[in-house]
Amino acid sequence: MYELGVVYRNIQRADRAAADQLAQYGSATVHEAMGRVGLLKPYMRPIYAGAQVSGTAVTVLLQPGDNWMMHVAAEQIQAGDIVVAAVTADCTDGYFGDLLATSFQARGARALVIDAGVRDVKTLQQMQFPVWSKAVSAKGTIKATLGSVNIPVVCAGMWVTPGDVIVADDDGVVCVPSARAAEVAAAAAARESFEGEKRAKLASGVLGLDMYKMREPLAKAGLRYID
Amino acid sequence: MYELGVVYRNIQRADRAAADQLAQYGSATVHEAMGRVGLLKPYMRPIYAGAQVSGTAVTVLLQPGDNWMMHVAAEQIQAGDIVVAAVTADCTDGYFGDLLATSFQARGARALVIDAGVRDVKTLQQMQFPVWSKAVSAKGTIKATLGSVNIPVVCAGMWVTPGDVIVADDDGVVCVPSARAAEVAAAAAARESFEGEKRAKLASGVLGLDMYKMREPLAKAGLRYID
Amino acid sequence: MYELGVVYRNIQRADRAAADQLAQYGSATVHEAMGRVGLLKPYMRPIYAGAQVSGTAVTVLLQPGDNWMMHVAAEQIQAGDIVVAAVTADCTDGYFGDLLATSFQARGARALVIDAGVRDVKTLQQMQFPVWSKAVSAKGTIKATLGSVNIPVVCAGMWVTPGDVIVADDDGVVCVPSARAAEVAAAAAARESFEGEKRAKLASGVLGLDMYKMREPLAKAGLRYID
Amino acid sequence: MYELGVVYRNIQRADRAAADQLAQYGSATVHEAMGRVGLLKPYMRPIYAGAQVSGTAVTVLLQPGDNWMMHVAAEQIQAGDIVVAAVTADCTDGYFGDLLATSFQARGARALVIDAGVRDVKTLQQMQFPVWSKAVSAKGTIKATLGSVNIPVVCAGMWVTPGDVIVADDDGVVCVPSARAAEVAAAAAARESFEGEKRAKLASGVLGLDMYKMREPLAKAGLRYID
Amino acid sequence: MYELGVVYRNIQRADRAAADQLAQYGSATVHEAMGRVGLLKPYMRPIYAGAQVSGTAVTVLLQPGDNWMMHVAAEQIQAGDIVVAAVTADCTDGYFGDLLATSFQARGARALVIDAGVRDVKTLQQMQFPVWSKAVSAKGTIKATLGSVNIPVVCAGMWVTPGDVIVADDDGVVCVPSARAAEVAAAAAARESFEGEKRAKLASGVLGLDMYKMREPLAKAGLRYID
Amino acid sequence: MYELGVVYRNIQRADRAAADQLAQYGSATVHEAMGRVGLLKPYMRPIYAGAQVSGTAVTVLLQPGDNWMMHVAAEQIQAGDIVVAAVTADCTDGYFGDLLATSFQARGARALVIDAGVRDVKTLQQMQFPVWSKAVSAKGTIKATLGSVNIPVVCAGMWVTPGDVIVADDDGVVCVPSARAAEVAAAAAARESFEGEKRAKLASGVLGLDMYKMREPLAKAGLRYID
Helix, strand or coil: CCCCCEEECCCCCCCHHHHHHHHHHHHHHHHHHCCCCCECCCCCEECCCCCCEEEEEEEEEEECCECHHHHHHHHHCCCCEEEEEEECCCCCCECCCHHHHHHHHHHCCCEEEEEEEECCHHHHHHHCCCEEEEEECCCCCECCCCCEECCCEEECCEEECCCCEEEEECCEEEEECHHHHHHHHHHHHHHHHHHHHHHHHHHCCCCHHHHCCCHHHHHHCCCEEEC | CCCCCEEECCCCCCCHHHHHHHHHHHHHHHHHHCCCCCECCCCCEECCCCCCEEEEEEEEEEECCECHHHHHHHHHCCCCEEEEEEECCCCCCECCCHHHHHHHHHHCCCEEEEEEEECCHHHHHHHCCCEEEEEECCCCCECCCCCEECCCEEECCEEECCCCEEEEECCEEEEECHHHHHHHHHHHHHHHHHHHHHHHHHHCCCCHHHHCCCHHHHHHCCCEEEC | CCCCCEEECCCCCCCHHHHHHHHHHHHHHHHHHCCCCCECCCCCEECCCCCCEEEEEEEEEEECCECHHHHHHHHHCCCCEEEEEEECCCCCCECCCHHHHHHHHHHCCCEEEEEEEECCHHHHHHHCCCEEEEEECCCCCECCCCCEECCCEEECCEEECCCCEEEEECCEEEEECHHHHHHHHHHHHHHHHHHHHHHHHHHCCCCHHHHCCCHHHHHHCCCEEEC | CCCCCEEECCCCCCCHHHHHHHHHHHHHHHHHHCCCCCECCCCCEECCCCCCEEEEEEEEEEECCECHHHHHHHHHCCCCEEEEEEECCCCCCECCCHHHHHHHHHHCCCEEEEEEEECCHHHHHHHCCCEEEEEECCCCCECCCCCEECCCEEECCEEECCCCEEEEECCEEEEECHHHHHHHHHHHHHHHHHHHHHHHHHHCCCCHHHHCCCHHHHHHCCCEEEC | CCCCCEEECCCCCCCHHHHHHHHHHHHHHHHHHCCCCCECCCCCEECCCCCCEEEEEEEEEEECCECHHHHHHHHHCCCCEEEEEEECCCCCCECCCHHHHHHHHHHCCCEEEEEEEECCHHHHHHHCCCEEEEEECCCCCECCCCCEECCCEEECCEEECCCCEEEEECCEEEEECHHHHHHHHHHHHHHHHHHHHHHHHHHCCCCHHHHCCCHHHHHHCCCEEEC | CCCCCEEECCCCCCCHHHHHHHHHHHHHHHHHHCCCCCECCCCCEECCCCCCEEEEEEEEEEECCECHHHHHHHHHCCCCEEEEEEECCCCCCECCCHHHHHHHHHHCCCEEEEEEEECCHHHHHHHCCCEEEEEECCCCCECCCCCEECCCEEECCEEECCCCEEEEECCEEEEECHHHHHHHHHHHHHHHHHHHHHHHHHHCCCCHHHHCCCHHHHHHCCCEEEC
């Protein structure tokens, strides 16, 4: 249940180093490192392929068909932030285009994650301002009703608290609670350190069945081979 | 309610200059310039990114799983047209492929907008013949049942009259009634003329809050800042 | 109705030459050549554009949120195979990423077709290991419950028997029964041999109405032209 | 493309006798009698089972999340009308509840057909005021933006002109152009007159294969029986 | 991959006693008794609440928008059968209404399970002829293209072989392979024999935690209680 | 981001009198009384029509395909509670049937709200144990993985804190924060006190246009009447 018409100016951003470090691992590894929680629903897709970012969440709650609060949110952005936008009802309108992106980028935002639509996607790609959204739509919005900025929001099924770390790439979007950022970064780094060796083994033809010692548990579970 | 089995040969196409001019503004600006109407549903997506076109509508009403009328429509195409195809029931079949595209292109068509599926999309991209559709499907169609050509149709939720101007790009597809084409082109041009200045200001760090003078109306609406 | 917990080691793969030959025709032509059957539902989309493959099916039945059997399937892969994965319930989790792709590629697999989600899609594109899936998701899976390998499965609405030929490209995925592979390859080749001539005619402005002699049947069906 | 902010007071309603007569045949028979056109998309469902109505369309175009024009439409209702409501964008909000239903019923409306949501459905059933909608939602709407009344609208994919006849029952909603009402009523009556006899034959065990003389065309089409 | 244009007259129906016995357990218990397989996708819903049936499958493969084969299937029905209908492409048309239901009922059919739409649903309920479908639609179909009768089909994601037992109720539709019918009936009966005692215990306030001895495994899995 | 494997035993339930009082107003009135927030997504539907309840939330976080925590939740139920169940990923499985309902009812629960599937719906209706869910499915679940009980959860897009008041009826499900329960009950009562008079006026033929004094603002907004 949302508090409407408020802007929280002072939010506790996650540790900057940890927030920055998480981008390199990508959403899949971070999701694993957290114990398989924190993922936004997979309908959230990047507007262009290849971007991979992390940053601290500035949240904004929007009303259907109304992007007034996006301008309010812009003022709260600091360098290294990612704006996370939720709407009080399902809506695919294009809340965000090249002008807002110019403003967000000027303030230091790294990306937008929005549970609604965006437009001017060709220009956004040229500007290299990545967006993860549930729709692309040329339909613009009005500026008439208050929402809020920097309150906790539900975005694409996930609870996001201002200051949390957002990690996004072609695989999706993950939210890491600010208190866990350093721990998750360490766990993700540890996971990655084993990957190179595993990849080399698998590339040489070693089977996961052997590398992960799965044959015995599979047999125990009752797997039968039939010739 | 559709009239079946008819082909209207003489349609009133929108003013050519206006129809051609609209492409440069893109669907989002045109949609705004019209007063936020005319947009096809956002499930209509381009089969490849980057195309941006406008043209006059030749319409075709198809039967489910049957593309016979596409061939009838081809003959009605003039240079500068965009074919707009509706189906009498929901269908994702691939009504259109590289052969029809070759024919359409030879007749001077600039694009296809179809509330159904298309195929041969790799070849269509190589040919640079853009299509906006709701699906891609290898499933072909038969040629057995009559529809109509150049009757008004509902395509992706929007009423399109033959001769209307269609504007399509990565953000979606907009229909401009032929009688409004010149007026909308002027309004779109006016909108664009302000954009460069706005963009420069926002890029320099000026906030939309100040540029659009939103602080007072936001306060009046009750927005509270909490430190 | 599926048999659980079994792996069939010896499957009858389709004729290798026919299986290899089918890739060049693409899914749309092969679908036509088969008499318009065999297509998986069009929600199956490639994770990147441009790949076009054919190969013999190794099938795997997975449990929701569990990719244990993917490792079992890896061992059954031979050079020229395409893995076809079904799940016992609707699921969008990311069952497959770069490590499994490394293993599959090392075994000689050409692609994966999965009625669920995949992840590490950027890396998969760099590796040029194509996947057709219904979702992309960073959400990983566990390894706890048995499914089966090389039993007949329903994948995206289509019945696939181990050893069938899979043809996949940007237009979708088609399954050719192994017994029909040679016949379908011949029919597809025949279709293609006519395409060049047709394309040239259409490009020169000849209408399909004339080339396919449709004017008479259209008139017979009652088509009326109105000036 | 819609004209906004207008109310047409004088619409040409279909012939009253034909409009009233169509209810008894139901949507399926009327749809057949029209030549299989005119059906709204099947996502339009009754809020309770068993109602079967026909009437003349008063149309209303609504804005997303805004039911202001419903009150404007109420004044245009005459006895025997059915209100047909479209929205300028996808929306599931509850635009209509028991108070508006009381007003509509007092004005003589027989039903509402709305391409959006409704609420108070238990009370609407108690009042026996049937509604066909795409959603049920407790979410209310505001009254801030103009739409129009009695302009042609696209409702659930179908073009509805004010004064057309609407026929709705548990099978769906059909729109009959006012000019065709009498002809369609006659055709529907003719269809029904044959149904009793057919039903009796089929109930006695006669097969449709024989009653409709399908065996020969099936054989001609190549149907093979295998023992 | 389907064989088109054939009717298999002699199918091996499951043991009649087992087929009849399964109805009483309902789809949920039968699904459990089979080891949690065999369920059609949950979008298959009854057209009216309360029916609970079982019977042997007569299958029919239909073409989109074409119900010709339904009449061919009628002749193959024997008392105690349930017709299972699949379509070669996604379609929501109303393939089946009161006349066909009269014929099916006269032949001894107990129900229809169809991965498409039906109509005349009010009359079907009055006739007490239950249908499980994915849609209700007034849209009729033509009779022009061959499908097949009594070939194995994929219906709502499940493979159904002619003669299999179908169990359907308000919870959904399950397919039991004919060879397993007796075994599954026995397993379902065993499950049910324990349910009365369990229900009485739970009704008296005993917790499942204690009745199923879950406290220890939950603690072992790490569950923590916090006061 | 969810805490897994914990059960909070002591939750602060909303004021009992307010919690009980809210049922009578229904979800639409309560939603309005709260300022149009708090509604779960409209895909949440009752398994049978007519139930109207309110109660205090006991929350449970489930894993996909696993209902183990439902049994843990049962122990935390007190008389007057409504169980609110979320899942860590999209799932339509039948997590809840007549045995669990018997247990919940014995503990004093009034209803279940679950963002997944349920089964045994006929028996649940006979027991008069209402459920609001996104699906009905005969597919059962396992008991293998920990979730949590009485942590805040996101259910159908809405944030629900243990102890909040849930109001549910045929129009949907609303969540009232426990701290606002008394205030919202008072506001809902006030709304209802005006409804009788309004309904009488509208029933007598007075228009909302006049009763709500809309004619002037409509004219000001530019509404034009055309004869």
